[in-house]
Amino acid sequence: MDIVLLAAVAKNGVIGRGNALPWRLKSDMIHFRTLTMGKPVVIGRKTYLSIGKPLKGRTTIVVSRDPGFAAPGIVVAPNLPSALAAARGDALRRGCDTIVVAGGAEIYAQALPLAAALVITEVHKRVDGDALFPSIDPAIWRETARSEREPAADDEVSFAFVSYERATAAAEHRPSAA
Numbered sequence: 001m002d003i004v005l006l007a008a009v010a011k012n013g014v015i016g017r018g019n020a021l022p023w024r025l026k027s028d029m030i031h032f033r034t035l036t037m038g039k040p041v042v043i044g045r046k047t048y049l050s051i052g053k054p055l056k057g058r059t060t061i062v063v064s065r066d067p068g069f070a071a072p073g074i075v076v077a078p079n080l081p082s083a084l085a086a087a088r089g090d091a092l093r094r095g096c097d098t099i100v101v102a103g104g105a106e107i108y109a110q111a112l113p114l115a116a117a118l119v120i121t122e123v124h125k126r127v128d129g130d131a132l133f134p135s136i137d138p139a140i141w142r143e144t145a146r147s148e149r150e151p152a153a154d155d156e157v158s159f160a161f162v163s164y165e166r167a168t169a170a171a172e173h174r175p176s177a178a
């Protein structure tokens with residue numbers, strides 16, 4: 001079961017500001033929807049609150065240390081291994097082979113060592129922000145595809161869809177033993 005990190009990242013590594021996305025990129029929202037549809041999606045509580053609702057057509061698995069945190073239509077997990085175990089079960093039931101980890105910064109940092117692939121929207125500008133994607137080490141990650149895009153309607157800047165595969169073995173991860 002592959003763990004894929006899906007993120008939009010500015011030139012300076014920023015992914016968010018004030019618990020929101022610091023840009024308007026409709027094309028990336030469509031890209032996100034396409035790549036996550038029918039799959040389990042793991043996110044941190046703050047990202048869930050910034051979205052404000054479960055992701056339609058996907059299983060929304062929210063990581064939180066708060067045992068009292070709950071909301072209709074989501075699965076809450078007390079730590080990342082539990083979230084990935086729940087995601088793995090969901091993916092098997094759905095017959096899909098991918099778990100998507102969709103942020104935010106805390107969750108990306110913890111999931112990066114477990115990931116098999118990264119799908120990054122490179123946002124071609126520097127922005128102020130308080131949430132960052134971890135650095136992508138070229139000794140570990142090999143770029144396998146790149147598609148440069150000019151802004152379409154409701155896109156404020158140009159961007160590129162970039163795929164990476166792990167060039168070295170991922171950290172051992174057995175969700176069923178978590």
Ligand SMILES: NC(=O)c1ccc[n+]([C@@H]2O[C@H](COP(=O)([O-])OP(=O)(O)OC[C@H]3O[C@@H](n4cnc5c(N)ncnc54)[C@H](OP(=O)(O)O)[C@@H]3O)[C@@H](O)[C@H]2O)c1
Binds near residue numbers: 007015069079
């Ligand atoms: N550009 C992008 O692609 C993208 C994607 C997603 C999010 N974002 C942005 O990223 C920002 C949010 O990122 P963030 O780092 O502040 O928050 P986050 O990663 O979304 O959520 C952090 C929360 O997750 C829970 N958590 C984290 N590690 C945990 C662990 N090991 N065990 C249990 N719970 C754990 C905690 O929830 P509790 O406090 O409830 O314990 C923590 O407060 C926002 O600005 C958002 O817009 C950007």
